[in-house]
Amino acid sequence: MPETVSFLVDPLPVGTSAEFLESSFREIEPGSPALAVNDLAPHRGDGVFETLAIVDGRVNDLEPHLARLANSARLTDLPEPNLDQWRLVIRRAAERAPADGQFSVKIVVSRGVDPGTVPTGWAHVASVPDFSRERSHGIRVVTLDRGIDRGAGERAPWLLLGAKTLSYAPNMAAIREAKRRGVDDAVFVSSDGFVLEGPTSNVLVRLGDVVVTPPPAAGILHGTTQRRVFAFLESLGRRVAYRDLTLDELRGADAAWLVSSVRMAAPVIEVDGHPLGADAAMTAEINDHLLGAND
Incomplete structure (x- = not known):
């Protein structure tokens, strides 16, 4: 089977009869011309997306990703996505991926061709980099000022x-800045000193016997992997909490991780040049769960 698979999708309105779902998308040659030059996705980043992990043929966290796709569409005033259609697209994409190994499927809904009255969509399956070293050896991060205060998300x-x-240029710029500083990744901090999130990840911090993450109300993306990790830890009787985190708490944490759908849980071993202890046992528990997870 190919390691790269692409589908062009004609987003259907909610309530469309199931008989039309299968004919609403088609497989295309990866890398083939498929996006109109006046589509608002490349011109303005005007669209939403989700990236789901496929582990040994299984799609992780399908429903949480679809729920977040719907929420992102609502926040951006895009038409409500037909989730039955996207379930089918994702299922067909996963069926075309190899049965062994780790892959990702990215689904995108753009506002469409200018002036943006009809959405466009696509899905793309690709192999993912080998993150096993990051998961086992840890990553070094630098904190970067996001330029907004803790309350900006609620206030604006x-x-x-x-x-x-799709407007990910600042996120990618932050990762490049981290590389320029000789580390692996970045953590955004509000202008008033609160930890937010990574450019493509959520931050988890262990303080004593409780694992903490900043609340979504802080203006961060509510992570699907973060939620799965919290549910897993709670099932083991561990304490978890959503609350504000200061930069000093991150630097003095007993352990910390950046978590995302594809990289899973990468332990943070250095923050702004300050060494941080790693919880190897909890890291292994979390990643064993994520790599074997299925809906």
């Missing part, structure tokens, strides 16, 4: 801080 919802949009 038009900033779309809680939506997963």
